[in-house]
Amino acid sequence: MVVLNRIYTKTGDSGETALGNGTRVAKYSLRVESYGTVDEVNATVGLARLHASDPMDGQLAEIQNDLFDLGADLCRPDMARDKDAEYTPLRMVDAQVKRLETQIDSMNSALEPLRSFVLPGGSALAAHLHLCRTVTRRSERLVMELASLEEINPAAVQYLNRLSDWFFVASRIANDNGKADVLWVPGKNR
Template sequence: MVVLNKIYTRTGDAGETALGNGTRVAKHDARVNAYGTVDETNATVGLARLHAKGDMDAQLSMIQNDLFDLGADLCRPDMEKDAEADYASLRMTDAQVARLETEIDAMNAALAPLRSFILPGGSALAAHLHLCRTVSRRAERLAVELAAVEAVNDAAVKYLNRLSDWFFVAARIANDNGADDVLWVPGANR
């Protein structure tokens, strides 16, 4: 159980922050950038949920919870030391990735194949989902960059990769199952 009695601590005033294992690092550290962008993704999902209803809202709610799990995973380095930690680290799982894949397949079954790239937009929900997609892609790039120099849970990177695909397909669903997608017209303004 998390208890936050005092919001400011002044411990970050010198430009450092604590990771999940207590290690202090610069606020511009690659790990902090990765999980910070996951948090930013979560905020964009909150905006999208203002326009979502029913199953879409329920799925977005699950994604928001997953994104907190993902942030917890990324903020805790030293995966090889998980077994000797005082408490179990929260790590993303392949089951969370598989759930996204199942949802993507179900949504995609209702859509006609794309014959053009689409522009972000259409309905308010679709526009917000495209924003979610682009921010989650940035989070993925940062997680991959981190994984090039430090250990990162493979399921965390896979989840981010599927998540941006989920947002893309969900945006098409939000655009009346693709009927209101805004198609790119190459060279239209020459």
């Protein structure tokens, strides 16, 4: 159980923070940037939820919880030492990725195929979901960069990749099942 009885600790005043295994690193380290951007995704999901109703609001709530799981996974380096940890570290699992895939397939079955790229916009919910999508893509790029240097849980990377797809398909659902999508018209304003 997490207990937060002091919000400020002053331990980060020197520009360092603690990872999940206690290691101190610079606050600008790639690992901290990676899970910090996952936290930013979560904040954008909170904004999207202001405009969502069920079942999408419930799905977004699940995603927010998953994003905390993902942050916990990313803040804990050295997966090879998980078995030696005082407690079993929280890691993303394939079932979380599969749940997103199932939801994407279900939402996408209600949509007509696209014949153009979609511009971010339409309804307020769709616009917020596009923001979620783009911040998720940035998060994925950072995690992939980290994965080029250190071992990262493959399910964490897969989750981020599916999540941006989820946000895209959900934005179309939020635009009257794609009927209110704002489509790109190449060269329209030349």
